[in-house]
Amino acid sequence: MVRLLRPFGRAVTYTRWLHLGISIVWPSLWLFVREEWWIWVVAAVALAPAALVPAMRTVEGLQARLLLTGHRHDQGSTDIVVAPSRSWSDRGRLVVWLEARLLLGYVTTMLSAQLLFATLDLVSAPFRRDSERVGPIPFEGHHWWHLLLVPLLLVTLGMVVLASGRLITALALRLLGPSPAERLAAMEERTEQLLERTRIAGELHDSIGHALTVAVVQAGAARAAGDPAFTDRALAAIEETGRAALEDLERVLGVLRESERPVSSRPTLTDADRLLESARASGTKVDVETTGPLGSVPGPVSREGYRILQESLTNVLRHGGSVPAAVRIAVVDGTLTLEIRNPLTAEIPGPGRGSGLRGIRERAALLGGHARTGPDEGDWQVHVELPVS
Structure with missing residues (x-):
């Protein structure tokens, strides 16, 4: 009743x-x-x-x-x-x-x-x-x-x-x-929102993860060295990397707060120097070979390429320590090629669970490219090819 x-x-x-x-x-x-x-x-x-x-x-x-x-x-x-x-x-x-x-x-x-x-x-x-x-x-x-x-x-x-x-x-x-057209549009909008959430999660993982890795490596090296001059350089590197991470965090939070905010302010491969300098300041010797006009790479591809390079260098610092790394960036025949190699070492095993490498492969697949990661002739290699057209 x-x-x-x-x-x-x-x-x-x-x-x-x-x-x-x-x-x-x-x-x-x-x-x-x-x-x-x-x-x-x-x-x-x-x-x-x-x-x-x-x-x-x-x-x-x-x-x-x-x-x-x-x-x-x-x-x-x-x-x-x-x-x-x-x-x-x-x-x-x-x-x-x-x-x-x-x-x-x-x-x-x-x-x-x-x-x-x-x-x-x-x-x-x-x-x-x-x-x-x-x-x-x-x-x-x-x-x-x-x-x-x-x-x-x-x-x-x-x-x-x-x-x-x-x-x-x-x-x-x-x-x-x-109507069916409106349902399809709503579904596409929802898909875009989910992709944006995934991208933001990747942004935070790459940027903050890189900054924390640099800070941990620099702090450990400074304590082991016991050299005031080296400690000053390490602190300067931690400060610079932390400031860059804070800028990235503020930008990502801005995207969350303002859904219509453009993403053009995200760093691209033309800004890769600060990544390389950050890695060098952490004790890693980085040799860079650049081929082709990086400025001609479309914005979405260049931004994702920057994040792939950032995650690769973070893995070098996290798992390899102060080992030399070779970075090759080439724009040839409508293809952007990124290759990062460093000697395999078991000195610093690192706590990673593979999410960064999975993120690299997902970024490459999203842009219609492909990525290979793993041992190669005694080195650890990240090889990514992305179409630029």
Whole structure:
């Protein structure tokens, strides 16, 4: 019993009833001027051209969200669209919606009114004169048992209100919901958001991981060396790397706070010198060979190439320690090639779990390239090829 009565304790049950009543207000005003059946036909015909106005979909969507689902535009569900009509399919569905709402509103309102008047008749039947009849159903005589029929009519009225509300809501979800093109656009937007989250996670991993690795290596080397001059250089390198990491962190947080913020400020391969200097300051000898115009590499490829180089140098410091590294950056025949090699060593095993190498492969695959990582002729090699077209 409680389960059956629960819907009648929700405000949305009655706002749906109100929504249906609103749909027949304007034709009903005409009836006060001239009571003719053809007014309803005129009203139905007039709705068709109104539905062709793109903004009408926004009006109907906002009203349906508020009264049928109980959500406002800034809080509501995406099942009912509040955007203007973009295609003839949207306009066609809106025509069907307006006509169905008018018809269902008329039927529901008339049934509700008749049931209410009939209830008043039953309540007043034992006390009124025969000429005082309110509703359409005649109840002859003045019998007390007429009152026993009141609960039946009230239950019927409740069922009409509940069923009509659920039916109009189902129609709204079907006819005012997103079209296949809008669903596809929403899916693409969601995919872009997930890719952006993955990219930001990679940004934080690469930037902060590199800074922490440099700081740990420099601090350990300074403590082991016991040389004030070396300690000063180590502290300077930690300071510079930490400052760069803070800038990266602030930029990434800015992207999170402002979804429309451009990413053009991200570092590219033309800014790779600071990575190389940071690695050298940590005690790693880095030999660099550059071929081709790095400035001609498209922004997305150059930015991802920078992150790949950063993660590779971080792995050198984390797992190899102060070992020499050879870096080759080449732009030849429409392909950007990055190769980082360092001698294999077991002196510093490092705590890595392979997420950085996996990130390198994912970045390369996302840009249509490929990456190879692993031992090669006594060295550890990261070899990445990215198309620049």
